[in-house]
Amino acid sequence: MVIVFILAALAVLAAFGALHWYAWRRLVRDTTAGPGTARRVGTAVFVAGPVLLFAAFAAERGGAPFWLQQVLGWPGFMWLALSLYLLLALLVGELVRPLVRRLVERRAAAPAPATATEPVPVRETEPVPAGPKPTEPTDPPAPAESTAPAAPAEPATSADPAPTAPSRRLFVSRVVGGAVAAAAVGTVGYGTYGVVRGPKVKRVTVPLAKLPRSAHGFRIAVVSDIHLGPMLGRGFAQKVVDTINGTQPDLIAIVGDLVDGTVEDLGPAAAPLAQLTARHGAYFVTGNHEYFSGAEQWVDEVRRLGLTPMENARRELPALDLAGVNDVAGEDDGQGPDFAKALGDRDTSRAVVLLAHQPVQINEAVDHGVDLQLSGHTHGGQMWPVNFVADAANPTLAGLERHGDTQLYVTRGAGAWGPPVRVGAPSDITVVELASKQA
Template sequence: PEPAHPGAPPEDAPAPGPSRRLFVSRVVAGAAATAAVGTVGYGTYGVLRGPRVKRVTVPLAKLPRAAHGYRIAVVSDIHLGPVLGRDFAQKVVDTINSTQPDIVAVVGDLVDGSVKNLGPAAAPLRQLRAPSYFVTGNHEYFSGAEQWVEEVRRLGLHPLENARTELPYFDLAGVNDIAGESEGQGPDFGRALGDRDTARACVLLAHQPVQIHEAVRHHVDLQLSGHTHGGQLWPGNLLAAAANPTVAGLERYGDTQLYVSRGAGAWGPPTRVGAPSDITVIELAATRA
């Protein structure tokens, strides 16, 4: 018989085990999977725990000195539904009340469902201590917007449906969400902001950041929005950045400032990664001497 090739293993030698490269790749994959599960788990815990308070100072040139330090609690995208129910609403309300704001601004996407199904979940809103104002988000128009406007009014909030109210130091206005256009209830900036005294500061509640362009045209000083969830989690962050002028935080557009909250809840999976939920206390600052 032919002699074995020098260095060849004997014919009855055991088959070689997994290579080092395969072993390392499995370890890396396992570590990545563990990290992903941990990240999602922590992100879910962060949502269910309830939003944290964020504080932002916003100077307004037209604000009188007497209003320096005026506090607006901004909450958006609570998304009450099958997962985030009455207990979650209670956490949101308790957190808002703890900040002792002068007013509360609920800037849309309160619910994902009908008044019939979610009315009890929204009931804690009745406990908000400061005067509270509400504008619709796109999800209200998937959930029966007219019924929800009446429900929040019954709970003591003041809906601003393309309307404004003159508070002692500034005008507070609100416009309907863009999604209302399909029902003939879209935003009407002229109705909300026309004929006002432009020497007074104006704060606008508008669910979607993209509404800032109309706000600039109507000489609004500050727009308060939500809608983006700060991206919530990948790839939502990429989609939010593509569709919105500002994804989160405070930015200036001409003479108008826009603040976008990351929201209190979550839509879809109750998970946030890199975009923690918040309730923002906006403290207005007068710049007049």
């Protein structure tokens, strides 16, 4: 088993190195005329980027000092996003390159337009009258002017001589490489802005057959995957809290992956959560990242901040039951989900809403007669085309779907893991409005 893991890791590293070599070749070697400052700087970037990326991963997973995680996190994780979109743009560039080369060669081979020259005027001579020549002395005759037209001048051209093949290749590489770099940087920049500006509110209505008429319009603010950590800190948490409070919900549900770090490092960043306000309170269930960060300590911390942790538990509200289960990542620590504990021994005539971090927990929710499960975890894929992988690994990538008699709603989450970049999967805080079929 260890040998298989080592071989798989070596294969991944080899592929990673090959892709970076390909990107370096196209964006650095092919766009520079020869060894020089530009090539050295470009090479240094393509060496430093992967080194910082692996260092950022190692610092986060190895529990390095928090300041070091912050220093390495931004350049390291941003390189992950940038290298992804550089590669995708380069693949498109390979399709465009022959067209650009053909245009350049056609322009170089086109004949230069000739410039017309004005004819040199021929001087006419007056006729000499017939008769005897005069005998008086005359001045010596002046040299006769030539009446032959002047040889035409060499025509001037407005076009430069056709560039040689090497210079054309360099020009094409620079055009394509510049477009590739601009597309990748622009995509990552816009995706970063979409995260740091804070999540937007999304609203969805979910009808529940068992919901009484008195609870029609009950609003649950659902937020997941905030991922407070070295890159998203207290300021981001404050934006999330302000956005949630602005919806004036009846209940707040934080469905996992609140943090990427310890209470000691991120306690101050999570402090704004104490400001969350809802008529029926704020509730929390663990996600897989809590088990990388000290789940027990974070359960105590959110309780101290005024939230109610739902550790395989259920609470009866006036109009419905609210239940929560631990994430499946807790199984290794003996703290996994226990659906029987959370949902057994309940009045099945009442509607029940389940908080569970991962959508894959829907199968057990269906078996236990849950009416609505609220989840996160997927980030909606976070960065296209990763969404195809996330979609294949989860029963629902994002949005509302029905699984048997149970409805599953998956939010894309408020923050981001790794690079704070989202492309094609905008962050959100969802207000789920429950509708009674009796209303």
